[in-house]
Amino acid sequence: MPLPDIKPGRLSACQYADNFSDAHPPLTHVQALIEAERCYYCFDAPCINACPTGIDIPSFIRRISEDNLRGAAKAILEANVFGGMCARVCPTEVLCEQACVRNTNEDKPVEIGLLQRHATDAYFGSPGAPMFKRAESTGKRVAVVGAGPAGLSCAHRAAMLGHEVTLFESRTKPGGLNEYGLASYKTVDGFAQKEIEWLLSVGGIEIRYGQSLGQQVVLNGLQAQYDAVFLGIGLGGVNALGLASETAPGVGNAIEFIAGLRQAGDYATVPVGRRVVVIGGGMTAVDAAVQSRKLGAQEVTIVYRRDQPRMPASNYEQEWAQHNGVTIRTWSVLKALDTTLGHVQGATFAEVHDINGRLEMTGKHWELAADNVLKAIGQTLLLADPTATTLALRSGRIAVDDEGRTSWEKVWAGGDCSFGGRDLTVEAVEHGKIAAYSIDRALGFARHDTASKRTRPTPA
Ligand code: SF4
Structure with a gap:
C-alpha cells in the first residue's frame, strides 16, 4: 500500500529558521520616531x-x-x-x-x-521597577477558570484590585490561544510566556494546572467556595465535516496542527503533507495553511464556501496567505474524501453559488489531490460540567450581559466562550477587564465604572 506523503524534516535548519522568524519585524527607534x-x-x-x-x-x-x-x-x-x-x-x-x-x-x-x-x-x-501595584487586600476570593487572554486579564485586574485569585487551567501552561492557537511567526522567542510571567508578577494569583471544568472542578463547587467566579474557558469543541472518512489518517484539525507546531521544540520534527488542503476561511485556516507552506508543503490550498470578501480572515491575512504561496479557492464545499488506500489522498468539492443568501449546488464538481486535509470550520463551546446544565446559553455560547454576568449568581464569563464578540484576543482581554470591575462592584468595592463606559459590541 503506498504511504501518504506526510513527513517531517522537509527543509534545512536554515530554511526553518528563516521561515519561522518574526513575520513582521519591529520598527527601529528612528522609524518609530518618524511614524509617531x-x-x-x-x-x-x-x-x-x-x-x-x-x-x-x-x-x-x-x-x-x-x-x-x-x-x-x-x-x-x-x-x-x-x-x-x-x-x-x-x-x-x-x-x-x-x-x-x-x-x-x-x-x-x-x-x-x-x-x-x-x-x-x-x-x-527592560521592565525595571514594577509598573503596577496591588491595592490593599480585600480578603475576597475570586476563582477564574481558564488561563487564556480573558481569564488572565480578569485575574490580573482582580488581583490589582486586592482580591485573591485562584486560576484553574486544564493544560500545563498558561496562555490559551496566545500559547497554543497562533502561528509561530507571529510571536517568536517565547514572547507569550514572557508576557504572562510579567503579568503574574503583580502577585495575588495562584495557578492550578491540570484542572478541567467538569472534571477536577465543577461550577457549583466553585460558586459555593469563592466570592466570585469568572469563566474564560474558550471553545473546546471543533466542528465536524460530517463525513464518515474524516477520521482517516491524514485528516486533522487545524487547531491541533497549530498547537502541535507551537509546542514543538524543533520545527524539523513536525510532519506535513506534500499537498495540503485546508477547509475554512478564518484566521485559523490562514495560520494552518501558511505554516504548512513554511514547513515545506509544496501545494497548499484553502477552500472556502463563499467568495473572498466574505472570508472571516481579513484582506490582510488573505494577502499574507497568497504572498506565501497558498492558493485560495472559493464557492466550493467538501463533498467527499478519497480514502480508498487507507489514508486521505484527495478531496472532491461541489461548486456552489448564492441564491438569495442560500448556498445551492451548481451541479459541477472538482477534485484536489491531498496528503493532508485540515479542518478549520469553526469551534463550539464544550461545557462538559454536569453541574452547569442550567447556565443560560445564547447561540451556543454562555449568555452574558454587558458586564459579563451570566444567568448564575456570582458567575461571570468572557472571551470566546461567551456570546457577543468577534473572537478576537483583544476583545477577550476587555471582557476579562470589564468582568473584574463588575466583580469588584458586586463585592462592594465601587472603585471603577469602566464597565458602564465600554460595553460589548453587538455581533454581526
Ligand atoms: S486617528 Fe489616532 S492614530 Fe490616527 S492621527 Fe488621529 S490620534 Fe493619531
Missing part, C-alpha cells in the same frame, strides 16, 4: 473608540515621540494588559488603523500596531 510624528493627536480620536480595550492611542504615541517609552507602555498596558501580544496579533487594519484619520488624507493610517509593539517591546526588554 505622523499622528495628529486628534481630539476625540476615532482610533481610541475603534480599540476594543480603549487604549489612549494618541497619548502613547505622543510619549513615543518624546522618547518616553516606559510611559507609552504604561498607557497601553493600563488599558490592555496583553498590549504586547495584541500589538502582534490584532487585526489593526479593521480596528484602530481603519479608523485613523490619516486614511482620509493620505490613504495610509498611522502604524498604530507597530508603534504599540515598539513601546511594549522596549518595556518588556
Whole structure:
C-alpha cells in the first residue's frame, strides 16, 4: 500500500529558521520616531473608540515621540494588559488603523500596531521597577477558570484590585490561544510566556494546572467556595465535516496542527503533507495553511464556501496567505474524501453559488489531490460540567450581559466562550477587564465604572 506523503524534516535548519522568524519585524527607534510624528493627536480620536480595550492611542504615541517609552507602555498596558501580544496579533487594519484619520488624507493610517509593539517591546526588554501595584487586600476570593487572554486579564485586574485569585487551567501552561492557537511567526522567542510571567508578577494569583471544568472542578463547587467566579474557558469543541472518512489518517484539525507546531521544540520534527488542503476561511485556516507552506508543503490550498470578501480572515491575512504561496479557492464545499488506500489522498468539492443568501449546488464538481486535509470550520463551546446544565446559553455560547454576568449568581464569563464578540484576543482581554470591575462592584468595592463606559459590541 503506498504511504501518504506526510513527513517531517522537509527543509534545512536554515530554511526553518528563516521561515519561522518574526513575520513582521519591529520598527527601529528612528522609524518609530518618524511614524509617531505622523499622528495628529486628534481630539476625540476615532482610533481610541475603534480599540476594543480603549487604549489612549494618541497619548502613547505622543510619549513615543518624546522618547518616553516606559510611559507609552504604561498607557497601553493600563488599558490592555496583553498590549504586547495584541500589538502582534490584532487585526489593526479593521480596528484602530481603519479608523485613523490619516486614511482620509493620505490613504495610509498611522502604524498604530507597530508603534504599540515598539513601546511594549522596549518595556518588556527592560521592565525595571514594577509598573503596577496591588491595592490593599480585600480578603475576597475570586476563582477564574481558564488561563487564556480573558481569564488572565480578569485575574490580573482582580488581583490589582486586592482580591485573591485562584486560576484553574486544564493544560500545563498558561496562555490559551496566545500559547497554543497562533502561528509561530507571529510571536517568536517565547514572547507569550514572557508576557504572562510579567503579568503574574503583580502577585495575588495562584495557578492550578491540570484542572478541567467538569472534571477536577465543577461550577457549583466553585460558586459555593469563592466570592466570585469568572469563566474564560474558550471553545473546546471543533466542528465536524460530517463525513464518515474524516477520521482517516491524514485528516486533522487545524487547531491541533497549530498547537502541535507551537509546542514543538524543533520545527524539523513536525510532519506535513506534500499537498495540503485546508477547509475554512478564518484566521485559523490562514495560520494552518501558511505554516504548512513554511514547513515545506509544496501545494497548499484553502477552500472556502463563499467568495473572498466574505472570508472571516481579513484582506490582510488573505494577502499574507497568497504572498506565501497558498492558493485560495472559493464557492466550493467538501463533498467527499478519497480514502480508498487507507489514508486521505484527495478531496472532491461541489461548486456552489448564492441564491438569495442560500448556498445551492451548481451541479459541477472538482477534485484536489491531498496528503493532508485540515479542518478549520469553526469551534463550539464544550461545557462538559454536569453541574452547569442550567447556565443560560445564547447561540451556543454562555449568555452574558454587558458586564459579563451570566444567568448564575456570582458567575461571570468572557472571551470566546461567551456570546457577543468577534473572537478576537483583544476583545477577550476587555471582557476579562470589564468582568473584574463588575466583580469588584458586586463585592462592594465601587472603585471603577469602566464597565458602564465600554460595553460589548453587538455581533454581526
Ligand atoms: S486617528 Fe490616527 S492621527 Fe488621529 S490620534 Fe489616532 S492614530 Fe493619531
